[in-house]
Amino acid sequence: MDLKLQRKRALITGSSSGIGQAIARTLALEGVSVVIHGRDRKRAEHVSEEITTAGGKATVAVGDLSTESGSRQVAQASVAAFGGLDILVNNAGGADRAPITWEGENFDEWAESFQQNFFSAVRLASLLLPELRTNGWGRIIQITTGWASHPENVAVDYAAAKAAVSNTSASLTRALAGTGVTVNNISPGPIVTPALERTMRGIAAQRGWGDEWPEIERRAVAEIVPNSVGRMGHVEDIANAVAFLASPLADYIDGATLRVDGGRIPSTF
Numbered sequence: 608m609d610l611k612l613q614r615k616r617a618l619i620t621g622s623s624s625g626i627g628q629a630i631a632r633t634l635a636l637e638g639v640s641v642v643i644h645g646r647d648r649k650r651a652e653h654v655s656e657e658i659t660t661a662g663g664k665a666t667v668a669v670g671d672l673s674t675e676s677g678s679r680q681v682a683q684a685s686v687a688a689f690g691g692l693d694i695l696v697n698n699a700g701g702a703d704r705a706p707i708t709w710e711g712e713n714f715d716e717w718a719e720s721f722q723q724n725f726f727s728a729v730r731l732a733s734l735l736l737p738e739l740r741t742n743g744w745g746r747i748i749q750i751t752t753g754w755a756s757h758p759e760n761v762a763v764d765y766a767a768a769k770a771a772v773s774n775t776s777a778s779l780t781r782a783l784a785g786t787g788v789t790v791n792n793i794s795p796g797p798i799v800t801p802a803l804e805r806t807m808r809g810i811a812a813q814r815g816w817g818d819e820w821p822e823i824e825r826r827a828v829a830e831i832v833p834n835s836v837g838r839m840g841h842v843e844d845i846a847n848a849v850a851f852l853a854s855p856l857a858d859y860i861d862g863a864t865l866r867v868d869g870g871r872i873p874s875t876f
């Protein structure tokens with residue numbers, strides 16, 4: 608299927624690693640010129656080089672999205688890179704700090720988490736709205752999490768921040784009505800990335816599951832993250848969903864949340 612994405616220009620935040628890297632790779636294969644972003648220039652350049660070596664178009668924008676100056680720098684560099692921007696994928700973020708629960712007064716950590724997971728997305732959407740509006744067509748795709756709608760007693764800050772991102776997608780949809788720019792969420796379940804694998808290996812060591820990844824994944828799916836498909840997600844599962852929502856073929860999908868979680872959180876609406 609031709610996704611009709613040739614010559615579009617995209618910024619994928621947090622594409623120096625994990626899910627964002629896979630999104631950038633997939634969009635580049637569809638002919639999108641991609642801006643690779645992260646805080647670490649070397650890691651971002653590595654991904655960019657991998658894409659250009661494979662025949663794609665990529666460049667790098669570096670900046671800490673927890674800060675206003677870093678966000679401005681990334682927004683400006685992204686628009687300048689290919690002479691405009693059509694697609695913003697707000698993917699940067701994570702629950703990589705010590706997981707916060709309700710036991711403890713972690714007010715500073717809450718604030719840091721909201722900077723990383725919420726304000727990062729708000730700032731880039733605000734800064735890039737004028738550019739996206741000018742083209743008469745565009746996309747904002749926000750990567751949230753199943754915990755945004757179904758929180759647990761762990762990483763409660765992260766879940767709340769992602770729920771807030773999801774809420775802003777709805778108000779952005781209203782703000783961008785009639786402009787050709789759609790705004791949608793993708794809500795991943797557990798996706799195998801180096802960070803998730805490290806966490807699962809730690810749990811495996813505590814529970815005596817051994818160190819073979821297929822067995823760890825099988826036990827984790829059975830005991831920790833059950834889902835109807837019966838496996839963990841792969842970064843490509845999210846990347847393929849982003850490519851579809853980014854495509855003009857998805858012009859009539861706006862203000863939606865697409866769960867890509869193997870049926871972990873089933874719903875009838």
Ligand SMILES: NC(=O)c1ccc[n+]([C@@H]2O[C@H](COP(=O)([O-])OP(=O)(O)OC[C@H]3O[C@@H](n4cnc5c(N)ncnc54)[C@H](OP(=O)(O)O)[C@@H]3O)[C@@H](O)[C@H]2O)c1
Nearest residue numbers: 621623624625626645646647671672673699700701797798
């Ligand atoms: N993996 C999962 O199971 C899962 C499930 C649900 C949702 N998600 C969401 O999916 C997204 C990607 O996760 P991932 O698992 O692929 O994580 P990852 O491999 O740790 O990658 C995170 C990316 O975000 C960037 N980043 C983080 N904080 C940043 C900041 N303050 N400023 C600029 N860049 C920042 C990192 O850049 P650096 O190079 O600077 O570190 C990196 O490129 C996240 O929003 C995460 O919450 C993941």
